[in-house]
Amino acid sequence: MSPQDMTQNATAGPEGTHLTANRLPKPALISVEEAKALPQQRVMDLFSAHLNPGQLHFMKLLGFHKVIIDSAEGMHYITRDGRRILDFFGGFGSLAFGHNHPRILAARKKFQDENRHEIAMAFLSQYASALAHNLAKVSPGDLDMVFLGSSGSEAMEAALKVCEQAQGPDRSKVLYAANSFHGKTKGALAITDGALYRASFDLSNRNVKVPFGDIEAIRRAFEADKSIGIVCLETIQGGGGINTAPVSFWQELRALCDKHKVLWIADEVQCGLGRSGKFYAFEHAGVVPDVTALAKSLGGGKCAMAAMIARRDVYMKAYGVPKTAMIHGPATFGGIGEGCISSIEALNILYDEGLIDNAAEQGAYLIERLKALQAKYPKLIKDVRGQGLMVGVEFQDFSETLPFMLKQAVAVLDDKLKGSLSGFIGSILLRDFNVLVAFTEYNRNVIRLEPPLICARADVDTFITAMDELLGRGIVRIVTDFVTNYAKG
Numbered sequence: 001m002s003p004q005d006m007t008q009n010a011t012a013g014p015e016g017t018h019l020t021a022n023r024l025p026k027p028a029l030i031s032v033e034e035a036k037a038l039p040q041q042r043v044m045d046l047f048s049a050h051l052n053p054g055q056l057h058f059m060k061l062l063g064f065h066k067v068i069i070d071s072a073e074g075m076h077y078i079t080r081d082g083r084r085i086l087d088f089f090g091g092f093g094s095l096a097f098g099h100n101h102p103r104i105l106a107a108r109k110k111f112q113d114e115n116r117h118e119i120a121m122a123f124l125s126q127y128a129s130a131l132a133h134n135l136a137k138v139s140p141g142d143l144d145m146v147f148l149g150s151s152g153s154e155a156m157e158a159a160l161k162v163c164e165q166a167q168g169p170d171r172s173k174v175l176y177a178a179n180s181f182h183g184k185t186k187g188a189l190a191i192t193d194g195a196l197y198r199a200s201f202d203l204s205n206r207n208v209k210v211p212f213g214d215i216e217a218i219r220r221a222f223e224a225d226k227s228i229g230i231v232c233l234e235t236i237q238g239g240g241g242i243n244t245a246p247v248s249f250w251q252e253l254r255a256l257c258d259k260h261k262v263l264w265i266a267d268e269v270q271c272g273l274g275r276s277g278k279f280y281a282f283e284h285a286g287v288v289p290d291v292t293a294l295a296k297s298l299g300g301g302k303c304a305m306a307a308m309i310a311r312r313d314v315y316m317k318a319y320g321v322p323k324t325a326m327i328h329g330p331a332t333f334g335g336i337g338e339g340c341i342s343s344i345e346a347l348n349i350l351y352d353e354g355l356i357d358n359a360a361e362q363g364a365y366l367i368e369r370l371k372a373l374q375a376k377y378p379k380l381i382k383d384v385r386g387q388g389l390m391v392g393v394e395f396q397d398f399s400e401t402l403p404f405m406l407k408q409a410v411a412v413l414d415d416k417l418k419g420s421l422s423g424f425i426g427s428i429l430l431r432d433f434n435v436l437v438a439f440t441e442y443n444r445n446v447i448r449l450e451p452p453l454i455c456a457r458a459d460v461d462t463f464i465t466a467m468d469e470l471l472g473r474g475i476v477r478i479v480t481d482f483v484t485n486y487a488k489g
């Protein structure tokens with residue numbers, strides 16, 4: 001902050017307060033109302049100056065930097081210039097209830113109007129206790145001990161720690177999968193398989209990586225190394241490109257874990273909370289892990305809430321007596337009042353509105369329609385996969401087939417775009433069709449579709465019509481259009 005940024009604020013404080021003209025000068029702060037109205041160029045400048053200049057490069061590449069959102073409702077974002085953007089990105093699974101679900105807004109408003117308290121570390125919280133009860137109710141088996149936090153990474157840290165504490169230091173090694181994503185805090189990062197995220201951080205290299213869905217590799221690892229006491233897997237890999245494993249894999253995994261006394265953590269941060277067509281994706285296999293984690297939509301799309309849910313015996317072994325209870329006790333914002341009541345309302349809505357069934361039904365319809373598109377455009381779409389409303393569309397890698405001139409033009413823009421259609425598709429879907437889709441961390445040829453679970457059949461139809469029209473333009477036109485548009489800025 002430069003001295004010029006400081007403005008002398010000599011106004012007296014509100015009547016009856018001790019504030020005087022001698023208080024500290026107020027820096028040139030932006031107010032809430034000014035923030036809402038910032039022009040797009042200024043938003044970009046501030047983002048670049050204070051948040052992440054490198055990230056802006058990618059947003060500019062795809063044209064996403066031009067869009068400023070003013071409001072959002074249900075399945076749509078509404079831009080400042082009045083465009084309604086159909087949200088098939090869904091905040092990577094954070095918007096199961098859509099944008100601004102009226103029941104969640106009403107619950108939060110009432111909570112505020114009643115002057116309820118937020119920070120409850122000194123007292124027992126009726127809100128946190130009720131949320132933990134609800135989470136135990138929706139979880140199968142004896143998954144009924146809960147830790148509340150505010151991010152997926154935090155829930156995963158809690159999951160890893162409860163297992164390590166229960167297993168003891170001789171069995172603290174974790175088996176994880178290739179292409180996994182469990183978060184960016186250092187514990188979760190140590191079992192996240194992305195060179196980009198791992199960078200050169202000092203992470204534990206004791207952990208063991210196996211291919212996702214390879215039960216024989218897990219069997220061999222358990223037999224060879226008795227210090228593996230924990231296995232941690234996303235039930236459906238999101239960042240890896242929407243990868244699933246067959247029911248038999250999960251059943252055999254449960255049996256192997258029982259045999260070798262290994263604790264199984266199911267990371268359901270992205271695929272949980274109904275998205276797969278069951279509350280937890282592991283329920284499709286009829287098995288129960290030892291520990292699981294939820295985040296993303298748990299806050300009803302309005303706030304940051306996360307939970308680790310452990311089987312009672314695992315939790316009690318780790319933290320069950322006063323001496324151990326505070327080893328991983330509450331975090332400052334874990335169980336915050338308005339967050340808890342948002343989650344309580346969200347879980348109620350999930351069942352009242354039949355959203356889990358809807359995820360199964362619309363997800364099956366979406367996959368069916370995408371497979372028909374694949375049959376129509378086999379040179380463009382390589383694979384369609386997923387479960388419920390967690391769907392991946394993999395495009396053919398065209399690095400070898402694109403005309404030479406275009407190949408060169410694309411390579412100049414960014415290395416990442418070289419053979420990947422997904423960037424072009426995502427960018428043009430937004431620009432020409434007002435449809436938003438997501439990308440995946442590790443498979444640049446895949447677009448990720450995670451629309452809110454309130455998604456209607458008509459929304460799927462709108463999305464498919466847009467994809468059909470776009471793919472119908474053909475690859476050369478799509479890429480030429482992208483390159484030309486990029487050149488225009």
Ligand SMILES: Cc1ncc(COP(=O)(O)O)c(C=O)c1O
Nearest residue numbers: 151152153181182183234269270
């Ligand atoms: C499967 C999975 N686990 C953990 C995380 C980390 O969650 P967060 O970004 O809230 O820390 C993510 C985030 O995308 C995720 O997809």
